[in-house]
Amino acid sequence: xxxxxxxxxxxxxxxxxxxxxxxxxxxxxxxxxxxxxxxxxxxxxxxxxxxxxxxxxxxxxxxxxxxxxxxxxxxxxxxxxxxxxxxxxxxxxxxxxxxxxxxxxxxxxxxxxxxxxxxxxxxxxxxxxxxxxxxxxxxxxxxxxxxxxxxxxxxxxxxxxxxxxxxxxxxxxxxxxxxxxxxxxxxxxxxxxxxxxxxxxxxxxxxxx
Amino acid sequence: xxxxxxxxxxxxxxxxxxxxxxxxxxxxxxxxxxxxxxxxxxxxxxxxxxxxxxxxxxxxxxxxxxxxxxxxxxxxxxxxxxxxxxxxxxxxxxxxxxxxxxxxxxxxxxxxxxxxxxxxxxxxxxxxxxxxxxxxxxxxxxxxxxxxxxxxxxxxxxxxxxxxxxxxxxxxxxxxxxxxxxxxxxxxxxxxxxxxxxxxxxxxxxxxxxx
Numbered sequence: 101x102x103x104x105x106x107x108x109x110x111x112x113x114x115x116x117x118x119x120x121x122x123x124x125x126x127x128x129x130x131x132x133x134x135x136x137x138x139x140x141x142x143x144x145x146x147x148x149x150x151x152x153x154x155x156x157x158x159x160x161x162x163x164x165x166x167x168x169x170x171x172x173x174x175x176x177x178x179x180x181x182x183x184x185x186x187x188x189x190x191x192x193x194x195x196x197x198x199x200x201x202x203x204x205x206x207x208x209x210x211x212x213x214x215x216x217x218x219x220x221x222x223x224x225x226x227x228x229x230x231x232x233x234x235x236x237x238x239x240x241x242x243x244x245x246x247x248x249x250x251x252x253x254x255x256x257x258x259x260x261x262x263x264x265x266x267x268x269x270x271x272x273x274x275x276x277x278x279x280x281x282x283x284x285x286x287x288x289x290x291x292x293x294x295x296x297x298x299x300x301x302x303x304x305x306x307x308x309x
Numbered sequence: 310x311x312x313x314x315x316x317x318x319x320x321x322x323x324x325x326x327x328x329x330x331x332x333x334x335x336x337x338x339x340x341x342x343x344x345x346x347x348x349x350x351x352x353x354x355x356x357x358x359x360x361x362x363x364x365x366x367x368x369x370x371x372x373x374x375x376x377x378x379x380x381x382x383x384x385x386x387x388x389x390x391x392x393x394x395x396x397x398x399x400x401x402x403x404x405x406x407x408x409x410x411x412x413x414x415x416x417x418x419x420x421x422x423x424x425x426x427x428x429x430x431x432x433x434x435x436x437x438x439x440x441x442x443x444x445x446x447x448x449x450x451x452x453x454x455x456x457x458x459x460x461x462x463x464x465x466x467x468x469x470x471x472x473x474x475x476x477x478x479x480x481x482x483x484x485x486x487x488x489x490x491x492x493x494x495x496x497x498x499x500x501x502x503x504x505x506x507x508x509x510x511x512x513x514x515x516x517x518x519x520x
Contacts, residue, residue: 110315110502119311119512146371148373148394150395152410152413153410159410159413159415161397161408161410163373165366165373167369168370175369177366179373180364180489181375181395181397182499183362183364183373183375183392183491183499184471184472184491184493200494202470202471203467203470244366306394306395307373307394
């Protein structure tokens with residue numbers, strides 16, 4: 101038992117340190133600028149995404165509407181197919197403000213989770229000073245790892261800057277975002293998976309202005 | 310100059326005429342309108358129609374337009390299908406809500422949940438134009454030359470938070486519902502307009518089955 105405890109603690113600490121994200125097949129790059137920008141930060145006035153949310157065995161659907169403003173703020177509304185707004189949020193100066201929320205969605209855990217995921221799409225971490233860039237051994241993908249307090253961010257992107265995957269870890273939390281399809285630098289599909297809670301959110305672009 | 314003045318006056322009079330035509334005046338005999346609408350609904354066994362749904366985001370100066378079709382069969386069968394810009398089907402049949410979202414089909418027992426019952430009542434009553442019968446709303450009615458406008462304000466405060474007001478627009482000649490306006494707050498509302506409406510035509514049974 102005494103022998104087992106240090107091994108257990110060591111493995112747990114590795115788990116926390118690395119957040120289970122493997123960076124094998126990537127090599128450190130010293131002089132590579134990351135040239136990173138968020139997936140949905142600009143290049144459109146409004147974007148409407150068909151959205152499905154699966155929590156455990158429950159399935160929900162609706163539409164996510166994104167609007168960009170010249171002051172780099174955003175308005176994001178989650179609405180039902182019938183057009184009723186369920187969650188209306190404003191993002192400005194690295195922070196979300198809830199404009200309105202239907203009672204059934206007005207739970208801290210739901211709002212915080214959605215806002216965290218959306219922030220990963222529209223903005224980069226506030227502090228990107230502690231970052232390291234890696235190049236895949238086949239040179240096709242670049243990985244930028246950012247440390248920000250207790251959070252770790254992993255951005256996998258192509259040579260022309262299209263982000264293919266984002267991983268965010270914090271202690272035991274693990275969010276993975278896949279962007280399998282782009283058109284004119286705008287993601288056509290976005291898939292968000294929470295590894296330790298059975299939650300997945302899928303977005304498909306249906307209208308862009 | 311005189312000709313120009315006459316032209317301006319003519320245009321102003323045209324504009325005030327069209328405003329008068331659109332302007333709604335209160336109806337005193339609400340009971341009579343309710344009876345007429347119920348009689349019209351009673352002789353309607355099936356409805357099929359296209360619809361255009363426009364969500365207005367006033368503050369954001371934007372609209373979101375969706376289109377689709379619906380079929381209704383007395384007493385309680387409905388297929389509400391969005392066809393553009395996405396596909397999404399809701400069917401109400403045999404006491405069940407069936408939702409088809411892409412390839413995923415979800416089924417809910419309407420009686421298992423009070424919210425489902427209320428949604429069912431709201432959708433069916435809106436389509437049939439019998440929402441006035443519901444005792445969940447405070448009702449006021451207005452009319453102009455071509456249209457009855459019935460304004461419904463939810464009595465329940467929780468429902469009011471979701472929908473501040475519902476406005477139903479009926480054609481005066483046919484008493485058919487032509488438009489539903491769902492007002493969420495001062496900035497946002499959704500208008501569903503019904504077009505190519507066909508009454509009492511045979512609807513195949515498989516329309517109300519999702520597979």
